[in-house]
Amino acid sequence: MSRPAPGAVKAPDPAPATGVPDARDSRPERRPWLWVAWAVLVVLLAQLVAFVLRSDRLELSVVGEYLFAEPILDGLVTTIALTAIATVLGTVLGALVCLARLSSLAPLRYAAAAWIAVFRSVPPLVQLLFWFNLAYLVPVLSIGIPFGPSVGEWSANDVITPYTAAVIGLSLYNSPYSAEIIRSGLSAVPRGQLEAASSLGLPARDTFFRIRLPQATRIILPPMGSQVISLLKGTSLVSVIAMTDLLGAAREVYTRTFEVVPLLIVAILWYIVLVAALTAGQSWLERRFSRGY
Amino acid sequence: MLRVRGLGKRFGDTVALADVDLDVAEGEVVVVIGPSGSGKSTLVRCIDLLEDIDAGSVELDGELLGFRVDRRGVLRRLPARRTAPQRRRMGMVFQSFNLFAHLTVERNVWEAPVRALGEPLAEARARAHQLLERVGLGHKGDAYPVQLSGGQQQRVAIARALAVRPRLMLFDEPTSALDPELVGEVLAVMESLAQERTTMVVVTHELQFAREVATRVVFMDAGRVVEQGTPDEVFGNPRTERLQTFLQRFSAAS
Ligand SMILES: Nc1ncnc2c1ncn2[C@@H]1O[C@H](COP(=O)(O)OP(=O)(O)OP(=O)(O)O)[C@@H](O)[C@H]1O
Ligand SMILES: [Mg+2]
Numbered sequence: 001m002s003r004p005a006p007g008a009v010k011a012p013d014p015a016p017a018t019g020v021p022d023a024r025d026s027r028p029e030r031r032p033w034l035w036v037a038w039a040v041l042v043v044l045l046a047q048l049v050a051f052v053l054r055s056d057r058l059e060l061s062v063v064g065e066y067l068f069a070e071p072i073l074d075g076l077v078t079t080i081a082l083t084a085i086a087t088v089l090g091t092v093l094g095a096l097v098c099l100a101r102l103s104s105l106a107p108l109r110y111a112a113a114a115w116i117a118v119f120r121s122v123p124p125l126v127q128l129l130f131w132f133n134l135a136y137l138v139p140v141l142s143i144g145i146p147f148g149p150s151v152g153e154w155s156a157n158d159v160i161t162p163y164t165a166a167v168i169g170l171s172l173y174n175s176p177y178s179a180e181i182i183r184s185g186l187s188a189v190p191r192g193q194l195e196a197a198s199s200l201g202l203p204a205r206d207t208f209f210r211i212r213l214p215q216a217t218r219i220i221l222p223p224m225g226s227q228v229i230s231l232l233k234g235t236s237l238v239s240v241i242a243m244t245d246l247l248g249a250a251r252e253v254y255t256r257t258f259e260v261v262p263l264l265i266v267a268i269l270w271y272i273v274l275v276a277a278l279t280a281g282q283s284w285l286e287r288r289f290s291r292g293y
Numbered sequence: 294m295l296r297v298r299g300l301g302k303r304f305g306d307t308v309a310l311a312d313v314d315l316d317v318a319e320g321e322v323v324v325v326i327g328p329s330g331s332g333k334s335t336l337v338r339c340i341d342l343l344e345d346i347d348a349g350s351v352e353l354d355g356e357l358l359g360f361r362v363d364r365r366g367v368l369r370r371l372p373a374r375r376t377a378p379q380r381r382r383m384g385m386v387f388q389s390f391n392l393f394a395h396l397t398v399e400r401n402v403w404e405a406p407v408r409a410l411g412e413p414l415a416e417a418r419a420r421a422h423q424l425l426e427r428v429g430l431g432h433k434g435d436a437y438p439v440q441l442s443g444g445q446q447q448r449v450a451i452a453r454a455l456a457v458r459p460r461l462m463l464f465d466e467p468t469s470a471l472d473p474e475l476v477g478e479v480l481a482v483m484e485s486l487a488q489e490r491t492t493m494v495v496v497t498h499e500l501q502f503a504r505e506v507a508t509r510v511v512f513m514d515a516g517r518v519v520e521q522g523t524p525d526e527v528f529g530n531p532r533t534e535r536l537q538t539f540l541q542r543f544s545a546a547s
């Protein structure tokens with residue numbers, strides 16, 4: 001909603017002069033600190049703008065030159081793809097781990113707790129390096145009956161590329177957080193809602209998917225949004241395993257041209273754009289799922 | 294129709310129900326009264342399978358609720374997914390309404406008929422609309438529960454419970470969370486159900502309602518059924534001292 005024009009705000013009808021206090025005659029309280037705060041903000045902004053315009057090291061022209069350059073855009077696509085894949089896989093894994101944690105079967109609960117403990121303890125950088133070097137630990141990957149014959153075998157060196165290592169590492173790193181976020185959402189659904197559903201004889205599946213999950217989603221979305229944003233920034237670690245993401249692309253350019261700061265600014269600008277887009281998506285989803293609250 | 298025998302329920306060291314027997318015949322309106330903590334809510338929650346019972350049995354139309362007898366004659370507690378059909382035969386109205394907050398009023402009413410009974414959507418919606426009209430809320434179908442007053446929410450909750458065509462309606466203090474001026478509209482709906490000979494078990498502190506609508510009044514204290522009879526017997530001629538004290542305290546309060 002837009003604010004009415006200033007003219008419309010000021011007393012449309014003056015109150016009749018009866019001598020009794022009348023809200024129509026009132027004016028807003030004086031707020032001197034408001035103007036001080038504005039002044040400080042304006043000065044700081046002016047300083048920033050002056051710094052940007054005057055600095056010759058910022059090389060804004062270089063920033064402009066590379067902002068839409070092909071290697072940078074390729075890196076940007078890699079960053080977006082990695083974030084998207086690791087978000088989806090991490091959330092699916094997290095959902096499974098969460099269901100296992102809430103399961104009535106004790107072995108599943110223990111396995112889920114162990115999973116969360118392990119993958120939450122290992123820093124993401126360490127996980128990327130570990131998965132990238134998996135071939136050293138397990139030279140041959142095989143699928144088959146445990147301790148029995150195998151159905152298929154692959155050389156770990158062929159399977160583990162920088163890309164798969166990045167996807168595996170980031171998804172696994174993401175999964176325990178997703179699991180805990182989903183669990184906190186599911187447990188926050190009021191008991192009465194579930195009692196009402198079971199009292200109506202709603203089958204367990206429908207109770208979960210139509211009552212519990214939609215209500216939990218409202219609670220899950222804000223922390224999940226932050227989690228996706230951290231993951232997006234976490235993808236910048238993949239350059240250590242020779243992947244060219246947004247940051248990697250910027251680095252490749254500046255190791256050639258030595259224009260370090262302008263290229264970092266290119267990367268920063270794109271990260272800001274990506275996070276802004278994610279934030280917009282998140283608020284849209286939050287609005288959708290807060291219907292009825 | 295409903296037969297409760299030797300029902301017992303404890304929460305840790307608290308005995309909430311001890312050896313409760315209760316029979317409800319078709320078309321009866323049984324009102325359960327008693328002091329706070331006497332086990333009234335626990336009783337209706339046990340009947341509705343919201344609590345696992347510790348002793349005794351509950352039967353509806355001759356069918357044991359919440360258990361099955363296996364081939365060797367061993368009694369086995371049914372898992373939640375197996376009790377859904379049994380729960381559907383009872384409708385429960387909660388003190389705190391418990392309407393599904395993320396669904397519109399109309400959808401609150403048709404969700405269970407469509408998902409649980411497999412009614413076609415169009416049919417279920419038409420019936421949801423009818424039920425809402427019947428509780429005086431035909432125009433509120435598209436609203437969300439938060440947009441309704443407490444009394445309106447509770448009337449929706451009644452419509453929702455009726456939508457699965459239950460054999461028996463259970464009410465746990467349906468008006469206790471309401472402002473005094475909203476109590477009447479909910480009691481009116483319940484009274485109209487009683488006139489259509491809906492079988493009901495009603496926990497309430499509205500003694501006036503008990504007097505006028507109940508076919509039988511059950512007085513509970515400390516987890517036991519202490520006295521029961523027609524409203525005239527129970528209110529006009531209380532036999533036990535506990536009921537006399539309870540009624541005195543009540544008339545003094547109101
Ligand atoms: N979930 C629970 N956990 C532990 N104790 C409980 C639980 N539910 C009920 N109780 C206990 O069981 C006893 C009976 O409680 P119940 O809610 O059935 O009483 P009530 O007659 O419905 O009381 P009120 O009129 O206050 O609603 C009380 O002592 C109560 O503290
Ligand atoms: Mg109670």
